[in-house]
Amino acid sequence: MSALLKLSGVTASYGASQALFGVDLEINEGEVLALLGRNGMGKSTTVKCICRMLAADGTLSFDGQDLSRLPSHKAARLGLGLVPEGRRCFRDLSVQENLIAAARQGDWTFERVTGLFPRLGERRGQRAGSLSGGEQQMLAIGRALMTNPRLLILDEATEGLAPVIRQEIWAVVRQLKAETGLAILVIDKSIRELRQVCDRATILERGKSVWTGSVDALTDDVTAGYIGV
Known part of the structure; x- marks a missing residue:
């Protein structure tokens, strides 16, 4: 089986200033992969390369198609759905306007997204900038789902949120894994939650892939060696 996303x-x-020195990772259809590493090791830079927001050399392919020469909007149309670090909602647009701004035809509709996040339905006419941080994160995830992606990329989706909201986001990730065929790339610091939802993990150190394996092999010794302070 060929990988849905492959970086080599x-x-x-x-x-x-060189940031990546040799990143290798693969994600298959329906798989959840954690991308791990200390701060500044190249995780978000890798996401920028995948989404074509930063030029890169090496092999980048999605569903067998070469990503390296595509502009970001064409890469997105292949089925890349990004939930960026910092959420980046359109603050002056309403919740509903944010959700439909980049919508593409498919199974994920406004009704389905607000079924997943009922609070967004309740606040559909509210300006995004007036939402709480947790609600804005839900909106960012919903907006990405509305593009009907084949790969959902979550870049620090629980960062800075209250514990109860973090658990709500993790519950949604588990639900997406259980009920959809969506492949998911997750960048997060919550190792315990990642172990519960991910199939495999890749660890970056100084812009290079240094460990890849099943989530069962992601032992405390591995995380202490590569991720611990």
């Missing part, structure tokens, strides 16, 4: 030997730079 990916390198990238910000001007004269």
Whole structure:
């Protein structure tokens, strides 16, 4: 079976400063992969390369198609759905307007998203900038789902949220895994929750993939060696 997303030997730079030195990762259809590493090790830069927001060298393919020469909007149309770090909702648009702004035809509709996040339905006419941080995160996830992606990328989706909201987000991720064929790439620091929802993990250190394995092999020794302070 060929991977839905494949990165091999990916390198990238910000001007004269090299950030990635050889990232390798694969995600199959319906699989949940954790991308781990300490702060500044290249996780968000890898996401930018996948979504074509940063130029990269090496192999980047999605469903057998070369991503490396595509602009970001064409990569998105292939089925990449990004929930960016920091949420980045359209603050002056309503909840409903945010959700339909990038909507594409498919199974994920406004009704289905508000079924997953009832609070968004209750606040459909409210300006996004007036929502709480947790509600904005739900909106960012819903907006990505409305593009009807084949791969959902969650970049620090629980960062800075209250514990009860974090658990609500994790419950949604588990539900998406159980009820859809969606592949999911998750960047997060919550190792305990990642172990419960992910199939495999890849760890980055200084812009390079240094460990890949099943979530069962993601032992305390592994996380202490590569992720611990």
